[in-house]
Amino acid sequence: MVFNVTLKQSGRQFQVEPDEPILNAALRQGIGLPYGCKNGACGSCKGTVCSGEVEQRAHAASALSNDEKTRGMALFCCATAQTDLEIDVREVAGVGDMQVRKLPTRIAAIERKADDVIVLKLQLPANERLQYLAGQYLEFILKDGTRRSYSMATAPHAEGPLELHIRHMPGGKFTDHVFTQMKERDILRFEAPLGTFFLREDSDKPIVLLASGTGFAPLKAIVEHAVHQNLDRPMTLYWGARQKKDLYLLDLAEQWAKDIPNFRFVPVLSEPSADDNWTGRTGFVHRAVIEDLPDLSGYQVYACGAPVMVESAQRDFSQHHGLPEDEFFADSFTSAADLANPV
Incomplete structure (x- = not known):
């Protein structure tokens, strides 16, 4: 059984499977909804449930307040449909044009820029070119399946390695490794491009x-x-x-x-x-x-x-x-x- 979801502003529709996060279903079907962390921590995917019922799963208290829940709001990255839905959330044009891919990468350089900041440069496989929008991020896929997200600091047109800026989070599994054990030529895997944070070029506003x-x-x-x-x-x-x-x-x-x-x-x-x-x-x-x-x-x-x-x-x-x-x-x-x- 699947549920139909209608976007109030555009009338576009997509289907969501039982237990599938609403955001995931939209992205899977080429519909761009706003998102950042995809795990209930940032609040970027917040919108209003106009009709129907959702189950709101665990999330950070700062991302969705009890008052917002009372007003019918939900975090669509960690909400699942219980019925057909109409939701009111801003659509994002352009994201669906970028193919999300999983790629291996080799560490090309590790440059310490501050006591707690490293600029990490990633070399993609030969003849591979990642298409993305300026401002989007990638997710490293760690050996245990967990993920860590980092924004790409390189503009999409630039030749050469991808640049990431990584701050040390003491006790953080990944950043402890980056700052103490990672070496040039190490191999990692990542998925990209992700996120709806990018420059809107159709505006003339400062x-x-x-x-x-x-x-x-x-x-x-x-x-x-x-x-x-x-x-x-x-x-x-x-x-x-x-x-x-x-x-x-x-x-x-x-x-x-x-x-x-x-x-x-x-x-x-x-x-x-x-x-x-x-x-x-x-x-x-x-x-x-x-x-x-x-x-x-x-x-x-x-x-x-x-x-x-x-x-x-x-x-x-x-x-x-x-x-x-x-x-x-x-x-x-x-x-x-x-x-x-x-x-």
Whole structure:
């Protein structure tokens, strides 16, 4: 027995098997729904169940509140259909055009950029070319079947290895291995491209790029893609970190500000050290955006990094500073720890 799911905004329909997550069914049938983590931690796939019944499975409390459940909302990455459904969720054009593939890869380089950040470069098999959208991510498939997600920091047009920016999570099974045991020429497997975080090129609105930590990675791909495409929309990159050393590619971002027309770079430190001799902006990075742009009604925002930053920016920008909800695009860097206490 299968259930029919109708998308309220477009009228498109797809079928979902019993016990199959609604998001998985949509993607399997070429229908692009928004998503990030696919495990109930980030909230990107949230939408409204207009009619019918779903079973909402375990998820992070921050991704779907009890109040939102009461209002009929669900996380479609971990909700299954109990009846035919009508759902209201934003469709994403373009994702279905990219073939998701599983590929082997060889470690081409391991470059330490900060105490806790490594730039990992991946060499694909000869004659293989991965097609993806700037901002999307890949998932490493580990030997025990578990997965780890990392944004691709390389623009899709670029030749050479794929670049990832990996922050060490002490006690993290994969990042402990990367920082202590991984060697050049090691072989890994991954699946890509994934995610609905990518540059929307059909708009002429000025762009705010908002990063914390290694959330800089997909924004690097977006900036380099925009330059390659000769997009002339104004772009401002706000990159937040604790201390100056955590802005691990500061020279690159500063060079962009010199070389790219209509591009601004605003670094923001939350806890600068005395050694930093910091004279720039301080505090929360999303607050720096608000200080500069109190009216965001004419902008698009692309936010990537720690969940608390992404959630705060989405709430404050939309509720208090005029940003249309459908002009906020995000990739929240969730980890296994974010699902440690699911509800």
